[in-house]
Amino acid sequence: MKYDSTYKFRWSIIGSGHIARKVARELSDSGLHQIVAVFSRNQITGEEFCKKFNCSFYDKIEAFLNVDCDCIYIASPTDSHYEYIKNCLEHGKNVLCEKPITVNSRQFENLIYLAKERDLYLSTVLAFKYGKKYQQFKNDYNAYKYGRIEKLYMSFGLDASLLKKRTRYFDPSTASGAIMEHGIYMLAFIEDILGYSTDIFIVDVHMDKGVDIEAVLTMTAGEAMCNLKCSNRKVLSGDAVIYCEKGLVTLPFFNRGCSIYFDDNIDTLQKEPFSFLYQFNQVRLEIMDGKKESMFNTTEHILNTMKMLDAVKQKMGIIYPQNIENL
Numbered sequence: 001m002k003y004d005s006t007y008k009f010r011w012s013i014i015g016s017g018h019i020a021r022k023v024a025r026e027l028s029d030s031g032l033h034q035i036v037a038v039f040s041r042n043q044i045t046g047e048e049f050c051k052k053f054n055c056s057f058y059d060k061i062e063a064f065l066n067v068d069c070d071c072i073y074i075a076s077p078t079d080s081h082y083e084y085i086k087n088c089l090e091h092g093k094n095v096l097c098e099k100p101i102t103v104n105s106r107q108f109e110n111l112i113y114l115a116k117e118r119d120l121y122l123s124t125v126l127a128f129k130y131g132k133k134y135q136q137f138k139n140d141y142n143a144y145k146y147g148r149i150e151k152l153y154m155s156f157g158l159d160a161s162l163l164k165k166r167t168r169y170f171d172p173s174t175a176s177g178a179i180m181e182h183g184i185y186m187l188a189f190i191e192d193i194l195g196y197s198t199d200i201f202i203v204d205v206h207m208d209k210g211v212d213i214e215a216v217l218t219m220t221a222g223e224a225m226c227n228l229k230c231s232n233r234k235v236l237s238g239d240a241v242i243y244c245e246k247g248l249v250t251l252p253f254f255n256r257g258c259s260i261y262f263d264d265n266i267d268t269l270q271k272e273p274f275s276f277l278y279q280f281n282q283v284r285l286e287i288m289d290g291k292k293e294s295m296f297n298t299t300e301h302i303l304n305t306m307k308m309l310d311a312v313k314q315k316m317g318i319i320y321p322q323n324i325e326n327l
């Protein structure tokens with residue numbers, strides 16, 4: 001390794017919104033990361049961000065892409081991910097992009113090819129997969145502690161109409177909607193634990209102006225029947241309730257991966273507080289080690305999840321504007 005273990009990993013960030021600020025706060029408090037540059041279209045929020053996190057502000061993408069850094073974190077809305085990832089890779093930069101990584105799997109396949117050609121790291125944020133509790137659940141499940149999963153109930157939702165910057169959630173031109181915002185976590189969980197499946201049936205979907213506001217679906221994966229509900233208009237618990245051969249497993253707020261109950265007994269390990277750092281620390285190590293994908297969320301897993309998202313959107317009849325669906 002050309003880095004020592006205390007190396008302060010240099011991030012550049014695209015976007016200065018809600019999630020960019022949350023992640024930046026954790027990175028700058030960590031002692032292992034630093035933010036060197038931010039690209040924002042908005043001078044006021046961009047400069048405010050830079051003052052807070054002690055980094056340089058750019059409103060010209062070309063100049064931003066030429067800043068020396070170890071990885072670019074993309075935290076702009078989903079419709080913009082494909083072009084930014086492509087641009088970053090073409091400028092020789094490793095990339096960690098917010099979820100969903102692209103609008104559809106075709107776009108992601110193109111970027112996989114480009115990242116391979118340029119020998120660069122490419123991954124997406126899916127922090128729950130990096131938590132110790134989730135890892136423990138997965139290992140225990142694979143070691144047959146709970147037996148076969150028979151049924152799985154998951155839900156996740158928030159009332160986006162209460163958020164300050166809420167328009168993104170109800171605008172098809174940003175590739176938003178309940179399934180893209182929240183359903184992705186459930187599909188990624190199912191893909192990771194039970195395997196890839198597009199055996200999906202849409203029970204109900206409430207659409208408004210081309211965006212799925214709330215959706216209920218069932219699917220089979222492995223031998224399990226899965227029931228999923230996601231919403232952009234209602235707070236839903238985020239619990240995973242899993243009926244297994246040997247008992248009931250509950251993961252409260254599963255996409256935060258904090259605790260595991262097995263037959264109503266809390267596990268012996270302490271509840272783990274959620275942090276984006278579990279993933280960002282891992283990405284730092286992987287890039288420092290010359291890896292090109294993440295061991296906890298491989299390119300194959302990301303692609304499978306994107307294909308499952310495609311299948312759900314196709315069955316719901318969701319078609320985003322051509323300019324963001326096309327390559």
Ligand SMILES: NC(=O)c1ccc[n+]([C@@H]2O[C@H](COP(=O)([O-])OP(=O)(O)OC[C@H]3O[C@@H](n4cnc5c(N)ncnc54)[C@H](OP(=O)(O)O)[C@@H]3O)[C@@H](O)[C@H]2O)c1
Nearest residue numbers: 015016017018019020041042075076077078080098099100
């Ligand atoms: N991992 C998680 O837990 C998590 C949670 C929430 C969201 N997300 C994901 O993170 C992404 C951003 O979500 P958010 O909630 O942070 O949204 P947000 O609060 O609306 O912030 C988006 C940021 O991107 C900027 N932006 C918008 N369009 C842009 C473009 N075309 N080019 C460059 N910058 C642009 C916005 O600033 P201006 O419009 O002022 O330029 C703003 O700074 C989405 O993909 C979402 O799915 C992830």
